[in-house]
Amino acid sequence: MTEEPYRWLEAVANRREYVHEQLKGGTPVLAASLAEGILLLGVGGGQSKVFELFDRHALAGLGHPADIERIRQAAIDAAHVEAFTRAPEDVSLRRLVGFGLGPQLKTNFEQIFSAPFLVELLLAELGPEPGRDLFFRLHFDGSYQTQFGGVIVATSDAAAEAAAQKWLGEMIKSNTDRTQAADLLLQAWWRLAENKSFTEALPDEAARRAGWREATKGKEIEIGWLARQSSRPARYQAPTAAELGL
């Protein structure tokens, strides 16, 4: 079947459609570059959405937990081997994604007789200042976009993702603190999880806050924090929502 180019293209298109369909049930993950560090947020079952990768690196994703786990493990392996054979300072997201995860995901996606990875990911690298924080938005087919600073969102719907990112970009300012940012990310999470628009008139802040509180009942708000100022090499912390005063 695949020796004919048309059949191969059709198989890849079917595969893309299948992955999109499977990812529809996933809830978004979000990250924001702030003055004091990078905040990552997802809502899941605890240690299922947001992860530490290396000293200044973290990952958040949605999709099949086993696939997220395989990619997380591959990234951790590569980062630690790099740090040991060279130096921790040589571990960079650009090389990790550009030469490692991206090509591996693409190869897997195009091998049409093996199961595709059901993931949408965002990866963060803490810089010395917010403008040098680096984000990668990595897709299931190995394609990716990069961004310095700002806000980044990963969902299964590109249009909703762009709208949420635009709204959060307007709401989160350079002086927004960690708790305010987490509240805003949760408001965006609620709109995305409920498939509600960002382009129509949004409910007021109190209603949005009540919305995410109701929607996260019985679930765990997973927070990752890469602290810019620290005496230790490992900058990642996992504060609870209560510790952030949410």
Next chain:
Amino acid sequence: MSHSQPIAGDFLSLLAEHRLEPGAPAASAAAPVQTQATTVFGFHCAEGVLMAGDRRATAGNVIVTDRVEKIIEIDCTSVLAIAGVPATAFEMARVLQTSFEYYRRSQLQPLSLPARVRALARLLRENLPMTMQGIGIVVPLFAGVDHAVTPPEPRIYFYDPLGAQFQAVGYAASGSGSGTIRSILSFQERYGQPRPSQMGLRDAVRFASRLLTTASEFDSATGGINPDTETYATVKLLKASGVETITDAQQKEFLHD
């Protein structure tokens, strides 16, 4: 996404998969006199475990440097004190640092204290050929927080060169100046007032500095404390909540009280 699976969370098996495991260099009878680093010790004080070491490295009768850091923070719950050949000891510290963090991140839980203690024993055993040839010998101390007890408590371990590990009740010392230091610690623990285990941070740091000064009077390989050249010890305090480095400025202040 890798071809074959290493042991989950084991960094050394991951390195082996990539054929990157640290290898022991072949010994040669014509090898130059190796650099040695002494003296290190640790004792329980009122605030946790205080680990200290002088900063001298020697090669035969030559002082190589007086600026070596022999007390190494492996992660926020463990400290390694090295005595012996720095080339081997620093590599062991690097392996441990990466291994512990790798396990914590990949397995989403910290490595237990017994596993940490054995990880160092394993490295010492793998260094056995170098030890048996009289070069590359390392006799470290290790302090780690035991989270299996409530509340968590810091503990001290010492090793023999072949990798046997022992838990120290009150104190441990290693290196060429350790005989003097163990004698004083034993005396102070039995007859002293206050005992080392009762000392607050300020007293414990001052006591540690005096131990090293005394050891340096009897052992030329042990560097003492010299405020004139701003040469102080390396001192770290391991508490249940983490590792605190006692800076040169703090030591200076404590010594002048």
